[in-house]
Amino acid sequence: MSNFNKQLLKYIPGGAHTYSRGHDTFPKNAPQILKYGKGVKICDHKKKELIDFGMGLRSVNIGYSETEIDEAAFKGIKQGNNLTRPSFIELEAAKKFIKTIKKADMVKFGKNGSISVTAAVKLARAYTKKKIILRCSNHPFFSFDDWFIGSTVISRGIPNDIMKLTDTFEYNNIESLKSKIKKYKNQIACVVLEPATDQCPKYYDKTGCCNQSRCERNYYKNSHYLKEVQQLCNENNILFILDEMITGFRWHLGGAQELYGLNPDLSTFGKAMANGFSVSAVCGKKEIMELGSVVKKNQERVFLLSTTHGAEMGPLNAFIKTIDFIKKNKVIETNWKTGFEISSSINLLSKKYGLSKNFYISGPACSPVFSCLDNNLKNNLSFRTLFVQEMIKNGVLMPWISIAYRHKNKKIISKTLDAVDRSLFIYNKALNHGIKRYLKGPPIKPVFRKYN
Numbered sequence: 001m002s003n004f005n006k007q008l009l010k011y012i013p014g015g016a017h018t019y020s021r022g023h024d025t026f027p028k029n030a031p032q033i034l035k036y037g038k039g040v041k042i043c044d045h046k047k048k049e050l051i052d053f054g055m056g057l058r059s060v061n062i063g064y065s066e067t068e069i070d071e072a073a074f075k076g077i078k079q080g081n082n083l084t085r086p087s088f089i090e091l092e093a094a095k096k097f098i099k100t101i102k103k104a105d106m107v108k109f110g111k112n113g114s115i116s117v118t119a120a121v122k123l124a125r126a127y128t129k130k131k132i133i134l135r136c137s138n139h140p141f142f143s144f145d146d147w148f149i150g151s152t153v154i155s156r157g158i159p160n161d162i163m164k165l166t167d168t169f170e171y172n173n174i175e176s177l178k179s180k181i182k183k184y185k186n187q188i189a190c191v192v193l194e195p196a197t198d199q200c201p202k203y204y205d206k207t208g209c210c211n212q213s214r215c216e217r218n219y220y221k222n223s224h225y226l227k228e229v230q231q232l233c234n235e236n237n238i239l240f241i242l243d244e245m246i247t248g249f250r251w252h253l254g255g256a257q258e259l260y261g262l263n264p265d266l267s268t269f270g271k272a273m274a275n276g277f278s279v280s281a282v283c284g285k286k287e288i289m290e291l292g293s294v295v296k297k298n299q300e301r302v303f304l305l306s307t308t309h310g311a312e313m314g315p316l317n318a319f320i321k322t323i324d325f326i327k328k329n330k331v332i333e334t335n336w337k338t339g340f341e342i343s344s345s346i347n348l349l350s351k352k353y354g355l356s357k358n359f360y361i362s363g364p365a366c367s368p369v370f371s372c373l374d375n376n377l378k379n380n381l382s383f384r385t386l387f388v389q390e391m392i393k394n395g396v397l398m399p400w401i402s403i404a405y406r407h408k409n410k411k412i413i414s415k416t417l418d419a420v421d422r423s424l425f426i427y428n429k430a431l432n433h434g435i436k437r438y439l440k441g442p443p444i445k446p447v448f449r450k451y452n
């Protein structure tokens, strides 16, 4: 283990402040520690530059250290950053948010997604006076809080009584949700899911993605899986919560809820809201969100969210500027196009090596997902490690693909595709001759595991 990894593990449990940044989730040749990021490049302690597709765990939608946005953040900082009463910036950010996420009447900002999703769940329990939470099993993460972590394999430290209150259902399988609604009868407070990941909502009998440079299905007007979920929730007095941490400011400026024609009771945002600055949000219908106030007579308050740093002016001003930048530069449309160019070219390269069944990209072009399969066509972490290792060797850090505006640069795209070409050449050899001789370190490990 490198010296930096040892130091990181000595001072920080897990070796990073996010488990998915830890040394065990990257191949041995990944940069151990980083100095800075600029555009879509990152630089390590040896001054080695890499093109990055991790993009700050998907929090950077435009590019690292984007001048206009950084300057907006500095302006907020120079005005005092965190004052004793609400600031003008705080009010402006809230107005801007509500104008952008059209179905939301009110918003409360926080610093990270987990607390915003937990706040939505708490509101749902208070509003419906019911206890059970149904969360989608296909979506890997909603919050670091007990209601979610207790429903994963790493439930150590969470009381059984809490674990029993969260159950799961499957995405794009409406029968799975119906059966859980039947099981818990009138006890379900909310259904929580992401609008989409590599799977778009089932549309008539179509699943998966239409694989175009813009979504070609008329989800807005027609019926689909998420509208069915919404209707089931409405009929059963269950709150419909959409977690837009990843889809927000990526699928559509108004969130995936706008693209899919939905009207969630509550939704949550974070990640790319402020191009890497720490801002998250829980938003939704007035009658529910207002439970967090004490303005109505005899209405008991819900302790919705209250954080010392929730309204920091630097990040909120960065959020305001990010929205302006996205609109002015057509960032969403550009990211869809760039993602389409990259993913369709990668699929062609995979075809060139006869690997279409072993290595392919799926999911919407704005957020492509790559799959690494072995000779038995099973997802395989060793082959995933090999691909990421080879990409690093060729100058690209691609632990997953998070498209940002600055990826559109022709040289970046060409260098990325060249790295993919070389990496798939080795991938093919490893399939034919055994992976051991090509893998230079241990396979990466999943975050959700109990033991080393």
Ligand SMILES: Cc1ncc(COP(=O)(O)O)c(C=O)c1O
Residues within 6 Å of the ligand: 111, 112, 113, 114, 115, 117, 141, 142, 143, 144, 194, 243, 244, 245, 246, 270, 271, 280
């Ligand atoms: C869908 C989803 N919800 C919530 C979260 C939690 O966000 P944060 O890491 O900002 O707490 C994540 C983080 O990866 C996420 O992907």
